[in-house]
Amino acid sequence: MRNLIAATVAILLLGTRLSAQDWTVPDDRKGRLSTFAFDDNTRTTGERLYTANCKSCHGTPGMDNWLRLVPPPGDPAAEKFQQNSDGEMFYKIVTGRGQMPSFRTVLSANEIWALISYLRSYNTGYVQQVMQLITSSAYPGAEIRISLAWNSADSTVDISATAVKENSSVAVTNAEMQLMVQRRFGHLALDEPRNTDSRGFVRFRLPADLPGDTAGNVLLMARFTDEETFGSAGKDTVIRAGMPVNAASLVAPRAMWNTARKAPVWIILTYLGGVFVAWGFIMLVLLKLRDIYIIGENSSVNKQ
Secondary structure, three states, X not given: OHHHHHHHHHHHHHHHHHHOOOOXXXXXXXXXXXXXXXXXXXXXXXXXXXXXXXXXXXXXXXXXXXXXXXXXXXXXXXXXXXXXXXXXXXXXXXXXXXXXXXXXXXXXXXXXXXXHHHHHOOOOOOOOOEOOOOOEOOEOOOEEEEEEEEEOOOOEEEEEEXXXXXXXXXXXXXXXEEEEEEEOOEEEEOOOOEXXXXXXXXXXXXXXXXXXXXXXXXXXXXXXXXXXXXXXXXXXXXXXXXXXXXXXXXXXXXXXXXXXXXXXXXXXXXXXXXXXXXXXXXXXXXXXXXXXXXXHHHHHHHHO
């Protein structure tokens, strides 16, 4: 029995130690760079994305109020965090580890770079390096370009991928691509990933009941699933291919995620009921303890 307990404790301590180790990023990912320069617009977008996806664990940058987890999320404004290269930040956001989820299917590559743009605003000594071309290890030295065309007649989307080098271009063949649509909380994959054909084309069919905004517009995003081989090129296009939907505002009165003043009545009543039950139980325990104390005092008096 003692050996079993000792082995269990050793395993738990080893797991804690391993989880606290530094996060190693593959050498070929450390040098990855954004394809666009960081500016006020990208930082504003990044701040919005950080607030929605990262703040709950990492806290407000510079305030050291991150959530105490194992491994620790850390403060993005801290020196240890800022010592990461842009490529290391990108890799960690994409892959995730431990308590931190992977944002591979939640944020697009451009959104991740915008998020990094915001994080870098807390580093006064940071000087950005920009990768001008979106290249691919499968097509060395070439710029990868993606185009997206919407066919309203049959509700299909045609995507083409081309590798351009100097004055020549070739089709990007046998490259697995994913078509996604932007939703309120992340990105939704439409259909299964498909490979480009010998012409660099791939076709996706949109569902007939795809919800859009009030005008039926949807934001479609075409991406390579294997960015290591085919690069991080992407194409974002807004088309009117969805069903018009008047989505409820996140701050509308009686929204489930709203403030207490506007929260649904049933949530308020359930919460208050739980509070009353909890305090009622505490008071009952205190009264019982008081009765036990009185009985004890009376017993002492009677014995005397």
